[in-house]
Amino acid sequence: MPKGRILIAKPGLDGHDRGAKYVAHLLRDAGYEVIYTGIRKTPEQIVSAAIQEDVQLIGLSLLSGAHNVLFGRVLALLSEKSADDILVFGGGTIPSKDIPKLEAMGVRAVFTPGTSAESILQTVSRLLQQQQSNTHTSN
């Protein structure tokens, strides 16, 4: 029984997916089922992939500076489609002053350059627990 299903996604137009692939690989090695979307996906494509693949978490990776707009769009679409039980975390070159804004929008965690693998794994495991208990209470 896998520990959880996670979609790693690249919204926006930038092609820098070293970080996304690294996190995907790391999570796979840790026993999660990971689906990686590839680069240049629209928020619509990401949300529909998340629903179709029945994931518990979405990890968004962006390095172009368009995170405020595009992470927000993914969250809005999730709630439009009543899929906001799926929790969202993010990563990339994100200035620290933007992190509170993203958190206020509903992004559960933001990993910036230099975040250790250990801390990513801990956060993901905590988010999954949270996600499962949320789903249970809403049932």
Add this chain to the structure above:
Amino acid sequence: MIPEHLRKAAQAWTDGAVRRATSKSPERSDRFETASGRPVDRLYLPDEDLISNYSDKLGFPGEYPFTRGVQTTMYRGRLWTMRQYAGFSTAEESNRRYRYLLEQGSTGLSVAFDLPTQIGLDSNDERCIGEVGKVGVAIDTLDDMERLFESIPLDKVSTSMTINAPAAVLLAMYIAAAEKQGVPKDKLAGTIQNDVLKEYIARGTYIFPPQPSLRIVSDIFAYCTREVPRWNTISISGYHIREAGSTAVQEVAFTLADAICYIETALSAGLPIDQFAPRLTFFFAAHTDLLEEVAKFRAARRLYAKLMKERFGAKDPRSLMLRFHTQTGGVTLTAQQPDNNIVRVAIQALAAVLGGTQSLHTNSKDEALALPTEEAVTVALRTQQIIGYESGVTNTIDPLAGSFFVEKLTDQIEYEARTYIEEIDKMGGVVRAIEAGYVQREIEEAAYVFGRSIDDRRRIIVGVNDFKSETEPDIDLFEVSEEVRARQIEKLDRVRARRNQAAVDDALRCLQEAAAETKANLMPPILAAVHAYASIGEICGVLRQAFGEYEEKYG
């Protein structure tokens, strides 16, 4: 070959002195390795081969096999071109930054385009929300290009443009903007990156599938040979391959494998090798492992010269020269303790200079976080000037030649890169290797190994996994406003209202016909469309219709 008496003496030293020393205090590690994971010995010894095979291995500067540099006098004649990559927001704002850089002593321009421009979309396209003007300047029509170079004499500066899939369009806009300044195209000097293969491998701003993309590349070669003779028609790039996580060897190998593919494409389009090869250029990264990087540049030059001579039969010495631009490694910058990045960049820039680069971009300390501020860019440029004017390394040519270690590394990197290229040949060439995901997987694996070595602290990154600070300084970051898109859309609307629509329609129809005719060169119809103020989205739209779009497969 290491002389026998030396080998014996070294063995005696290892068995005696080294054993005694390490039994008292052991070395810091059981295994020492370069940044690319190559094992490094305690000591290297002189190799007789270097003397007996001197002309085959090293040669003289400006002569085959160019190991010691491509110019006869190297930096004693002229320093490298100090070329800082810049561009953001609108053409007007980027123009101000370029003029600032030129005032500060930059000797060439290097244009960064935003992602919509790089994938051939207009700023008003839905897919561009959040991206307009973010990582570079937004260009929709010739009107933007004219503003970008306003008051910059295009017959005096050389301009490098980081543009790939739509390189033909931006080159056409540059030619047209220069004409409006009264500068004819045969006076223009500069470079377009135009290396679409590495977009599939590592960088991601592809548009069309490989075959039509290669046709466009080859059309540009043919057109520039005739019309823009001083233009470097491609900058075959290892930089992004390295940024994606490759080793130094993979950087050299995959870049030269891409070069082979471009050369074969141009040859099969009927271009003679010595006509287009002198205008091919390269682009590499410089990382912090100084000696490995110097060896990498020397190995790349030697391997390329041999490939060009032996495999392609090139005769013109300029066809055999690997001329290259270097950028310090963006991926080595840390968000933590950003001032430390100034030191990293200085070491990397020194590696590029000791490696014989023709031009150099030094990164700014704040680029792990955002686009650089003007202050940070100035320090980065000053770093190059200090190396150029104060360090003394420019007084003699190829000063690390003859270092037992550097020469050994140079041999190893050349040999291993050649082995990779043979592997790719066996797979049927680099396009096949890319389509099979081989190249991408090799890089991803190297990136993972490197990342894990940081996670488990086998590799120390100062400020990240050791020597951490309790508090991180709050630094001022450069920010591009979300309003840029609205301003850009307004400008595009104004141009569309003003232009002769019939002329645009006509030019786009001609382009469509040329695209369908594989023997036609696409440059003239693209130039005509640009002159009529057709937008990049319209021009690439026609080509998207004709050629289709590339979809990467993940599995």
